[in-house]
Amino acid sequence: MKRGVALFLWLALALAAPLPELYDRLESALGQVRIEAQNQALPALEQAQSLLRQEGEVLPPVLRDAALLNLQEARQALLRKSRADLEARLLLVRHLLGKALLDGFLSGTGEERAALLGRLARATGLPQPLVQEARSLPPEGARRLLEAHYLQAMAEDLGRSLSAASRPEAYLALARAYARYLVIQDSPQSTLKAQDFVQALAKVSGGEPFRAEVAALREKTLAWRKGLQPSPKPQAQAPTPTPSSPLSSPTQAPPPAPPSTPISPPPSPVQTAPAVETFYVASWASPELASQIRSVAYALGYNYVFEFLADLDRIAQTVGLASSALGRGDTESARAHLASGLFIFQKNAEPILSLVNPDLSEMVRKGFTTLYQAPGARVIDTFVLYDAIQELARQFQEGPRSTPWLNFQLFLLNLAGIPRATFFLVAAALAFFPLYLVRLTFGGRNVYWNLLALAFLLLFLPILAEGLSYFGAIMADYGNLPWLAALNNLSIGQGLLPYLSWGLSVFLVVVLATAGLRGIAAQFGLLKERGAEVAPTAERLPSTTLTSETIVEWDEEF
Known part of the structure; x- marks a missing residue:
């Protein structure tokens, strides 16, 4: 009993480990991952995965699951001896942690803030002068300063990808830019999407032409960085009009007006037309709900409904792959597929499905998380999750409905892991x-x-x-x-x-x-026996004489 209580307290303290300590332990494990020494690198990757599973509660679930997925891909790259892919995956893991470190730094105070900034500098390669300057600034000023640095580095990485002499070099430079983007992806000034980077990386690794996509990413990055300093320009233009020439100003005022009017209207039709006209929402939804679904879908990058349904099929496919992996006893591959499905669901599907059936979409997300973390997950568990995803797709097209049996199965799915094993x-x-x-x-x-x-x-x-x-x-x-x-x-x-x-x-x-x-x-x-006649009772009366020969044990044969 005492040993069990001590183990519980140890686990509680481990789960409560602060973010800087978690980063230090992860960095210590990742520092041992080298393609030249697989015998040392594979246990180090397993140690990093165990740390994230057991002590990663301080990270947002999306970041933790994405980091676990990239660690699994790093393991595959190590087995394939792909140096560029291994380095790219480790970069993504470090910068995903950097995203959590940056958020903690901007919201932290005192010594904790300084500790988080120091780990952020190590994780993402910030120069020391920039770190000292960011430490002395208020949160908003530090955010803009660090964001400008990451954007400048992203533009340089994208330029290296364009001028790379080989595809592995271009892939690594593009992955480095993508990793930096992950740190600042929640910026209100963001003009980029993670999907754009993923598609460009797929073209580089697939042998397809990619320079047009990378050039577009670079232009958006430069425009984003330029948009970080809009304040000095209005102040410089404000004093320019002088009231000294009232007669000439009317003649000069009309020319600036026409160019300003055609520039402002185009963005609104360009942004709303694809979402309203092409993303189909079934007639069961009210006009307000349909408009809300379309706006969320457009913000996620869906111009057509079949694109969203294709992502739902991808999520269901990851559950099927996890089921296949569990069937052959490969729990690591099953967890990697579940992490991939959870990441796609939280990033692309849940914002829309929560408008259709918020309770069911939340239970599906919890089911993903439970199965991913549960020891002893079974193949039959994935069937429940697969049915729930198909039900969400059906309700998106036909409207929400009551599913008590499915809800009960999802409730039982939450018992997977330690409760069911116990x-x-x-x-x-x-x-x-x-x-x-x-x-x-x-x-x-x-x-x-x-x-x-x-x-x-x-x-x-x-x-x-x-x-x-x-x-x-x-x-x-x-x-x-x-x-x-x-x-x-x-x-x-x-x-x-x-x-x-x-x-x-x-x-x-x-x-x-x-x-x-x-x-x-x-x-x-x-x-x-058949055909045997029953003898009269009188003829079958046992002898009253008791001898030692008539006494037998009750469990012996007569």
Whole structure:
């Protein structure tokens, strides 16, 4: 009991670890990742993933899940010995942490603020003079200063990508620009979208022409940086009109007016027309709700409804891939697919679906998070999540409706992990006591009693296998014994083979119990042979003489 309380307190302290300490430990692990030493790099990546899973509560879920996904991709790049991809993934992980560090720095005070700024400088490569200047500025001034630095560095990285002599070099420079963008992606002056970077990176890695997309990103970056200093220009233009020439000013005023009027109207139709005219919302939605859905969809980059539905299919596909990975016992790949699905859902789908059915969309997000973190997730768990995603897509097209059975299944899905593992482990442990009593009761020399005991054993076998599978899952996740994850395949909820094995054990229970009980009934004279006549009672009266030869044990054969 004391050991369990101590473990609980240790876990609570670990989860409450501050962000600077988490960054230090992650950076220590990531610093050991080198493509030349895979034997050292793979355990370091596993350590970084464990840190994020167990102590990443201080990070926003979106950042933590994205970092875990990139760590999984870094592992694959390490196995492929792709230097550019490995470096790009580590850059993204560090800058995702940099985003959390920047937010903490802007909202922090005192020594905590200085500590966060120091880690931000290490994570994103800020020069020391800039760090000292940002430390002395108020939050808004520091934000604009750091944002301008990141934008300048992004423009330089995009320029290097355009002039790169090889695709790996262009890919790495573009990934570095994308990583810097992630730090300042929530800026109110932002003119870029993460999707633009992802599409450009896909073209670079896929061997397609990419320079037009990178050039457009660079132009938007420069325009964003230029828009950070709009204040000096109006002040410089304000004193220019002088009242000294009242007669000439009317003749000079009309020329500036015409250019200002055509510049302002175009943005409104350009922004609203695609969203209103092309993003179709079904007739079940009221005009106000339809307009709200369209505006959110346009802000997310969806000009057509089929683009949004395609992303929903991508989310469902990640759940299917996770189900396949769980079926073959590959929990790491399953978690990577679930993290990818959760990231896409939170980033692109939930803002729209929460307008359609906020309760169901929230339960789906919680289901993703639960399955991602749960030790001993089962294939049947992913079916519930897949059905919920399909139901959300159906409600988006047909309107919200009540789904009590699906809601109940999603509620049960939240019990996956430690609560469900504890239940089955306790049930498996308690099953040994009735098995012990069965051994005492039916463990004699009578073959029929032994058959009955064997039937009881097979009856309890599924719960023992389920408890053993959860024991392996917990030891693999928390005991640093990944090879025990193979015990997950003993669970009935994993696939066809365990299910058929359970059916075979039930069949054997029926056969053995029938044989044993029939033999016992025959021994006690409860069964009569066919065609045999029942003798009169008087003729079958037992002898009253008792000898030692007529005394037998109750569990022996007569």
